[in-house]
Amino acid sequence: xxxxxxxxxxxxxxxxxxxxxxxxxxxxxxxxxxxxxxxxxxxxxxxxxxxxxxxxxxxxxxxxxxxxxxxxxxxxxxxxxxxxxxxxxxxxxxxxxxxxxxxxxxxxxxxxxxxxxxxxxxxxxxxxxxxxxxxxxxxxxxxxxxxxxxxxxxxxxxxxxxxxxxxxxxxxxxxxxxxxxxxxxxxxxxxxxxxxxxxxxxxxxxxxxxxxxxxxxxxxxxxxxxxxxxxxxxxxxxxxxxxxxxxxxxxxxxxxxxxxxxxxxxxxxxxxxxxxxxxxxxxxxxxxxxxxxxxxxxxxxxxxxxxxxxxxxxxxxxxxxxxxxxxxxxxxxxxxxxxxxx
Ligand code: NDP
Ligand code: GDP
Numbered sequence: 001x002x003x004x005x006x007x008x009x010x011x012x013x014x015x016x017x018x019x020x021x022x023x024x025x026x027x028x029x030x031x032x033x034x035x036x037x038x039x040x041x042x043x044x045x046x047x048x049x050x051x052x053x054x055x056x057x058x059x060x061x062x063x064x065x066x067x068x069x070x071x072x073x074x075x076x077x078x079x080x081x082x083x084x085x086x087x088x089x090x091x092x093x094x095x096x097x098x099x100x101x102x103x104x105x106x107x108x109x110x111x112x113x114x115x116x117x118x119x120x121x122x123x124x125x126x127x128x129x130x131x132x133x134x135x136x137x138x139x140x141x142x143x144x145x146x147x148x149x150x151x152x153x154x155x156x157x158x159x160x161x162x163x164x165x166x167x168x169x170x171x172x173x174x175x176x177x178x179x180x181x182x183x184x185x186x187x188x189x190x191x192x193x194x195x196x197x198x199x200x201x202x203x204x205x206x207x208x209x210x211x212x213x214x215x216x217x218x219x220x221x222x223x224x225x226x227x228x229x230x231x232x233x234x235x236x237x238x239x240x241x242x243x244x245x246x247x248x249x250x251x252x253x254x255x256x257x258x259x260x261x262x263x264x265x266x267x268x269x270x271x272x273x274x275x276x277x278x279x280x281x282x283x284x285x286x287x288x289x290x291x292x293x294x295x296x297x298x299x300x301x302x303x304x305x306x307x308x309x310x311x312x313x314x315x316x317x318x319x320x321x322x323x324x325x326x327x328x329x330x331x332x333x334x335x336x337x338x339x340x341x342x
Contacts, residue, residue, distance in 0.1 A: 009081030060104030090150035183332030212294025245305020
């Protein structure tokens, strides 16, 4: 029988890809939108699914609104992707971040416990919960040590997922996803900030990109593959928690070098820390500068995930690795910039 899914955060990167996947699988897909305006529609438009998703208005801050929505739709599966998802902003807005990313999840869980406890529930947990990592690589058993209000809020939600599963026997899963990127990634994240900025530099629309900590290491995968893992988690016999990661880690500096390289620039580095400059070998122009503005009050220096459990139990394995991901993103942004120039 045709299943019904509710995706919160439908206008985000993962929401768009997951919406497409579930439509392809024959689901009726409701997408929860907090009404942030038409411009937020670009990802669904880019994937050509904006008319197929049934958009409903729902904000994780408003209990009654969520209650009525779930009562009306009674979904078989809920994918909770909505969040204040930007770590840097969470230091500026810790209370809002916690209201949405921690209590918002509890609102949803408690409402489905009341209305339809058999609903299968996916929670978008994050490698940021490992923060100051206690083990390398990180597995589902690695102790958590979050380093931002975002990480702390997500950890609250993670334990609520575990608690509702154990206390009420509900089918709740926590997907501990390492950074995943794509041409649909938001511009505030370092990967898209770089690939879009590089595309603009290539086309003479921008001189340089100003960034923060170049030495942070991330395990970057491809979002369109990660959303398949989310779906698989909800199709198992038992609810459980899984890491999705590539098992490779790279510095921000390597991302800069590789992304520039993919459009024909060679970067030479000069200076240290905030005085670091990335210089175009051919012209001597400064293309990368560093500013304390983009540093975090507490940094997550290294993330590296071990996705062995997801491979063994879900049959999930990432195919796209670092180089291909970077190339895919720069090429997409070059195409976008050419369009924008027309
Ligand atoms: P995005 O930031 O692209 O999307 C998040 C969505 O949540 C946006 O559409 C946003 O709405 C919506 N949202 C924000 N606040 C509220 C609210 N109060 N009520 C309802 N909706 C709200 O994130 P991604 O798609 O990249 O990530 C999806 C989820 O996975 C997030 O929860 C994120 O924290 C988590 N995650 C992401 C990782 C990644 O690398 N991408 C890694 C690990 C976890 P609007 O469009 O109106 O701003
Ligand atoms: P995060 O892992 O969820 O915080 O994803 P981001 O893409 O926001 O950041 C990844 C890493 O890049 C972090 O360690 C940041 O400190 C680092 N970084 C360095 N410069 C920048 C920048 O200009 N913007 C962002 N967003 N991150 C940066």
